[in-house]
Amino acid sequence: MSLITNLTRMWLTRSVKPFIFKNEYDEVLPFADCEGLGLYVHIPFCRSICSFCPYCKVLFSQEACQRYVDSLLKEIRMTGSRLTEKKKVTSLYFGGGTPVLAAPCLNEIIDTIKRYFIITEGIGIELHPDDVTPSALRMLKSAGITKISIGIQSFAKKYQAVLGRKPVRAAALAEVLSQAPFETVSMDFIFALPSQTFEDLKADIDAAFQNGANHIAIYPFIDFSFTSSKVPVMGKKEKRRLLDQITAYCMKKGYSRTSIWTFSSQPEARYSSMTRDNFLGFGCSATTLLKNQFKINTFSVEESCARKPSLRKSDCKKRAFTSCFACVRKPVATASFKR
Numbered sequence: 001m002s003l004i005t006n007l008t009r010m011w012l013t014r015s016v017k018p019f020i021f022k023n024e025y026d027e028v029l030p031f032a033d034c035e036g037l038g039l040y041v042h043i044p045f046c047r048s049i050c051s052f053c054p055y056c057k058v059l060f061s062q063e064a065c066q067r068y069v070d071s072l073l074k075e076i077r078m079t080g081s082r083l084t085e086k087k088k089v090t091s092l093y094f095g096g097g098t099p100v101l102a103a104p105c106l107n108e109i110i111d112t113i114k115r116y117f118i119i120t121e122g123i124g125i126e127l128h129p130d131d132v133t134p135s136a137l138r139m140l141k142s143a144g145i146t147k148i149s150i151g152i153q154s155f156a157k158k159y160q161a162v163l164g165r166k167p168v169r170a171a172a173l174a175e176v177l178s179q180a181p182f183e184t185v186s187m188d189f190i191f192a193l194p195s196q197t198f199e200d201l202k203a204d205i206d207a208a209f210q211n212g213a214n215h216i217a218i219y220p221f222i223d224f225s226f227t228s229s230k231v232p233v234m235g236k237k238e239k240r241r242l243l244d245q246i247t248a249y250c251m252k253k254g255y256s257r258t259s260i261w262t263f264s265s266q267p268e269a270r271y272s273s274m275t276r277d278n279f280l281g282f283g284c285s286a287t288t289l290l291k292n293q294f295k296i297n298t299f300s301v302e303e304s305c306a307r308k309p310s311l312r313k314s315d316c317k318k319r320a321f322t323s324c325f326a327c328v329r330k331p332v333a334t335a336s337f338k339r
């Protein structure tokens with residue numbers, strides 16, 4: 001297992017022990033008394049699919065998105081209704097996919113969550129650069145979103161071409177961002193692309209902080225074997241050297257390191273759905289970390305939508321319904337570990 005995979009696992013579980021995957025799950029999720037709980041909602045739709053991307057996503061259609069949101073709302077209600085009183089949670093993050101494609105339903109999703117949870121530290125959403133428009137940002141602000149994270153990948157045309165993405169114009173982005181301030185404006189970059197140098201990355205970091213970001217996430221390129229990516233992979237040592245150079249540069253500039261890959265220029269700027277003790281995930285592929293459990297929801301968007309919660313488990317076994325209440329939250333895997 002690579003160093004990066006090991007670090008990510010330890011970061012997720014806060015344990016050096018390995019995962020033990022079991023094909024089982026608890027019907028009742030023990031989140032009611034979890035301190036520092038964060039919420040995550042996955043919206044798996046994109047306008048086009050990037051070959052390098054490992055996330056759970058499908059091409060957007062209005063009809064599929066509406067069906068997905070309907071099932072998501074059921075899942076939120078089903079989980080929330082187990083609480084006897086409203087529960088305080090730190091944050092709510094929308095990830096994807098491209099969650100803004102569900103924009104007409106964002107208010108309804110947030111309102112449904114707020115029926116059960118009190119969000120104390122704000123709401124975040126991931127944006128594709130194409131979504132950074134004055135009207136979209138106004139809509140997000142009016143829905144109560146306080147943090148945005150924009151998937152830049154690189155400001156250099158050359159590396160956007162390597163990834164098969166369109167160029168992003170920093171100045172145009174800055175102009176739009178200046179019209180709608182958010183507490184956190186994070187920009188995502190991918191490093192360790194073929195022949196990429198520290199000078200290239202320094203230019204990206206500077207361009208981000210000069211054009212409206214107060215936080216950056218700079219991830220090493222990972223060639224996930226199940227994607228169709230043809231991007232050549234940089235050697236481990238070279239990757240490590242780049243990360244060390246990025247870190248030293250950000251420290252010299254006075255930015256604080258907020259996780260392995262993230263840096264912020266202002267103390268209040270934070271963007272992470274996972275660097276917390278406990279989190280509850282809704283929607284396909286969403287993960288849940290609670291006490292000694294790590295759960296992953298199904299990766300099938302279709303299966304996620306098709307499940308119709310019934311009231312009794314026995315009905316499900318008799319196939320009277322597509323699945324029962326418990327099955328709706330059935331993860332593809334459960335990992336147990338001791339902290």
Ligand SMILES: C[S@@+](CC[C@H](N)C(=O)[O-])C[C@H]1O[C@@H](n2cnc3c(N)ncnc32)[C@H](O)[C@@H]1O
Pocket residue numbers: 052053054055095096097098126127128129150151152153188189190219220221222223224
């Ligand atoms: C869900 S996407 C961001 C939002 C939006 N869908 C977009 O593409 O702009 C999350 C981020 O994961 C990172 N990412 C995706 N695939 C990656 C890979 N193979 N290796 C490293 N980082 C990757 C990218 O930086 C991307 O912005």
Ligand code: SF4
Pocket residue numbers: 045046047048049050053054055057096097098128151
């Ligand atoms: S990188 Fe973003 S836009 Fe591209 S497929 Fe992944 S989630 Fe969709």
